[in-house]
Amino acid sequence: METVILLVEDEKKLRDMLIAHLQQEGFVVVPAADGMEALHIWQEIKPDLLVLDLMLPRLSGWEVLKIIRQKDNTPVLVLTARAEEVDKLLGLELGADDYMTKPFSPRELSARIKAILRRSRPTVQNTQTVFRNLRIDPERMEVYVGDMLLPLTVTEFKILLLLTDSPGQVFSRLQILERVFGDMYEGYERTIDTHISNLRHKIEAAAISQVSIKTVYGVGYKMTAGE
Amino acid sequence: MAKAGLAKKITTTLITVAIISVLITAIPMLLMTRQQFSNYIGKYDQAMLQQWQPIVAEYYAQNGSNGLQDLLESNPMGGSSMGNGRGMRRGEAGMRSKQGQRLLVTDMKGIVLADSKGVLLGQQAEFDPADVSSAPLLAEYQQIGTLYVISPLGSGLASLENDFITRLTGSTVVLAIFMAMMALILGLLLGKRVSEPLGELSIAIHNVARGKLDQRLDLHGDQEFEQLGHDFNLMAQNLEHAEQNRRRLTADVSHELRTPLTFLRGQLEGMQNGSVPASAENIFYLQDEVIRLSRLVKELDDLALVENHAVKLNFSTFPVTELLDRLAPVSLAMQDKGISFSIAVEKDLQQITADLDRLLQILLNLLSNAMQHVGEESIIKLSVQRQQDFLRFSVMNNGAVIPEENMPYIFERFYRVDDSRNRREGGMGLGLAIAKGYAEAHHGKMWAESNVQATTFFFTIAQ
Numbered sequence: 001m002e003t004v005i006l007l008v009e010d011e012k013k014l015r016d017m018l019i020a021h022l023q024q025e026g027f028v029v030v031p032a033a034d035g036m037e038a039l040h041i042w043q044e045i046k047p048d049l050l051v052l053d054l055m056l057p058r059l060s061g062w063e064v065l066k067i068i069r070q071k072d073n074t075p076v077l078v079l080t081a082r083a084e085e086v087d088k089l090l091g092l093e094l095g096a097d098d099y100m101t102k103p104f105s106p107r108e109l110s111a112r113i114k115a116i117l118r119r120s121r122p123t124v125q126n127t128q129t130v131f132r133n134l135r136i137d138p139e140r141m142e143v144y145v146g147d148m149l150l151p152l153t154v155t156e157f158k159i160l161l162l163l164t165d166s167p168g169q170v171f172s173r174l175q176i177l178e179r180v181f182g183d184m185y186e187g188y189e190r191t192i193d194t195h196i197s198n199l200r201h202k203i204e205a206a207a208i209s210q211v212s213i214k215t216v217y218g219v220g221y222k223m224t225a226g227e
Numbered sequence: 228m229a230k231a232g233l234a235k236k237i238t239t240t241l242i243t244v245a246i247i248s249v250l251i252t253a254i255p256m257l258l259m260t261r262q263q264f265s266n267y268i269g270k271y272d273q274a275m276l277q278q279w280q281p282i283v284a285e286y287y288a289q290n291g292s293n294g295l296q297d298l299l300e301s302n303p304m305g306g307s308s309m310g311n312g313r314g315m316r317r318g319e320a321g322m323r324s325k326q327g328q329r330l331l332v333t334d335m336k337g338i339v340l341a342d343s344k345g346v347l348l349g350q351q352a353e354f355d356p357a358d359v360s361s362a363p364l365l366a367e368y369q370q371i372g373t374l375y376v377i378s379p380l381g382s383g384l385a386s387l388e389n390d391f392i393t394r395l396t397g398s399t400v401v402l403a404i405f406m407a408m409m410a411l412i413l414g415l416l417l418g419k420r421v422s423e424p425l426g427e428l429s430i431a432i433h434n435v436a437r438g439k440l441d442q443r444l445d446l447h448g449d450q451e452f453e454q455l456g457h458d459f460n461l462m463a464q465n466l467e468h469a470e471q472n473r474r475r476l477t478a479d480v481s482h483e484l485r486t487p488l489t490f491l492r493g494q495l496e497g498m499q500n501g502s503v504p505a506s507a508e509n510i511f512y513l514q515d516e517v518i519r520l521s522r523l524v525k526e527l528d529d530l531a532l533v534e535n536h537a538v539k540l541n542f543s544t545f546p547v548t549e550l551l552d553r554l555a556p557v558s559l560a561m562q563d564k565g566i567s568f569s570i571a572v573e574k575d576l577q578q579i580t581a582d583l584d585r586l587l588q589i590l591l592n593l594l595s596n597a598m599q600h601v602g603e604e605s606i607i608k609l610s611v612q613r614q615q616d617f618l619r620f621s622v623m624n625n626g627a628v629i630p631e632e633n634m635p636y637i638f639e640r641f642y643r644v645d646d647s648r649n650r651r652e653g654g655m656g657l658g659l660a661i662a663k664g665y666a667e668a669h670h671g672k673m674w675a676e677s678n679v680q681a682t683t684f685f686f687t688i689a690q
Contacts, residue, residue: 020503081481102485
């Protein structure tokens with residue numbers, strides 16, 4: 001089943017960039033450049049989810065959100081440049097489902113979108129990530145190698161999920177750190193090494209593992225197949 | 228230990244002043260009363276002397292000291308008929324004792340011949356001249372003795388005087404207490420009047436110092452306090468504005484940085500995971516974005532200089548043509564966009580004295596602003612005119628009217644008439660604020676006029 005996302009963003013460059021990313025993730029993306037257009041398209045196609053920038057010409061994102069909320073519960077993920085607006089957004093007043101503060105990572109945007117969709121229609125999705133005989137269930141926070149459940153910490157789980165979502169792609173330590181701990185920990189990249197090392201031990205302990213985490217010298221880590 | 232409060236000090240001072248002024252008034256009064264009384268007594272003594280002198284002298288001259296004592300004791304003179312001389316021999320002993328007058332007669336050697344009290348007879352008389360009045364007794368132009376009148380303080384009029392002084396002292400004390408209480412009441416009232424506003428002010432200052440900048444005062448009472456309250460409010464308001472400005476700047480800056488950063492981040496992530504090809508074209512996009520970000524940072528620097536009035540101008544005198552040459556790229560860009568661009572410089576204007584780079588920056592900012600807002604059949608016109616000690620530049624475009632209510636804000640940083648904060652043409656909303664600051668650094672000003680026909684930005688620079 002196709003997931004249709006209405007992307008409302010007035011900055012063309014940003015819009016194009018986000019469209020490319022969301023399509024890459026397998027979503028069908030319908031763009032809108034301002035609030036009025038967004039409302040029209042929303043009424044016409046009834047998308048599964050809205051990604052809504054707040055600063056919009058003609059009709060602001062606030063207004064769009066209000067109008068939509070008067071009619072139905074289409075999930076809305078708000079993009080905002082102002083962290084101070086967040087409380088109002090998520091409270092009863094406007095009822096956005098989630099928000100992202102610019103600048104954000106499109107990868108994380110996709111993750112949040114998937115999370116919202118999981119919540120809004122829990123039965124439909126198979127959200128497990130599988131690579132070789134490694135199987136990750138984000139809902140239960142469980143990782144299996146073959147049939148064997150790995151005893152991972154939350155941090156190790158997050159790192160493994162990030163790496164396994166894009167096998168073969170190299171992630172820098174800072175990238176991993178940001179995804180796992182947030183952006184407050186710049187300068188502590190080396191702590192990632194410890195977690196990776198623990199992860200490796202746990203994966204290797206499952207003798208039948210077909211995956212491994214490779215160190216890319218001077219850059220970071222990646223998930224690969226084999227021993 | 229806390230020092231005594233202002234109100235306490237005022238009260239104490241007032242009480243002290245009240246008591247001192249009562250004393251200052253009362254003490255001379257007491258002294259003067261005493262003086263007046265002694266004057267009075269002195270005068271009375273003199274009158275007595277004048278009455279007695281001829282009688283005693285005559286008697287003494289005729290009869291010698293014999294019977295003189297009887298004469299004095301009989302006191303033939305009536306106090307009520309002074310100056311009538313002899314022949315008034317009505318016994319008025321009561322009056323004598325009442326008035327406490329004592330008469331003495333001495334011979335030339337100072338031996339007492341007669342004493343109305345009969346005490347000092349035959350003794351050498353020694354008097355304090357202050358206590359007595361005396362008159363010589365004459366016979367045939369020769370002094371034969373001395374007549375003394377003594378008014379002792381302890382009796383008669385003197386006791387009246389003492390009585391008076393006692394009462395005066397009493398009422399002075401009462402007055403002093405009364406005045407002190409008045410001073411206490413007034414002092415408390417005045418102290419409250421002074422210390423209350425000061426207390427309010429002190430609390431308000433304390434609050435402001437702790438960062439509660441919306442603190443305002445409503446001081447009533449004396450003019451000085453109202454003025455003080457007014458000035459305090461002005462100060463607090465300025466502080467609040469500065470603080471708001473600072474916060475808004477931080478918020479604005481982060482806002483302006485967020486969108487390009489999101490784009491950069493998305494593109495780079497795309498290249499990393501292969502969804503965006505790392506082609507030369509895509510890399511140029513990223514570079515442009517970085518250049519724009521760098522420009523924003525530079526503009527923020529300029530703005531900081533302008534807002535701190537710290538722009539250092541590099542003045543030179545250059546021909547107008549040099550300025551116009553440097554505007555050539557703008558003319559080309561206008562041609563590209565099909566804008567009809569004209570420049571009108573006053574004929575006899577040859578030289579300009581200014582910071583050429585800054586002046587150019589002002590013009591570029593105004594011209595690119597005009598380019599963003601030109602209307603259909605776009606026209607942009609730059610004119611330069613001399614006005615007394617100033618050069619007046621104007622940049623006119625035939626674009627949309629700036630609504631009246633937006634006019635006061637157009638020179639504020641990050642302000643855009645269109646609230647969507649769209650960065651379509653790369654305008655960061657800093658250009659006008661910087662241009663205005665540069666014009667002001669040239670001792671000029673900048674303003675705008677807008678109507679249906681055209682929107683014109685004016686600025687002046689001193690020459």
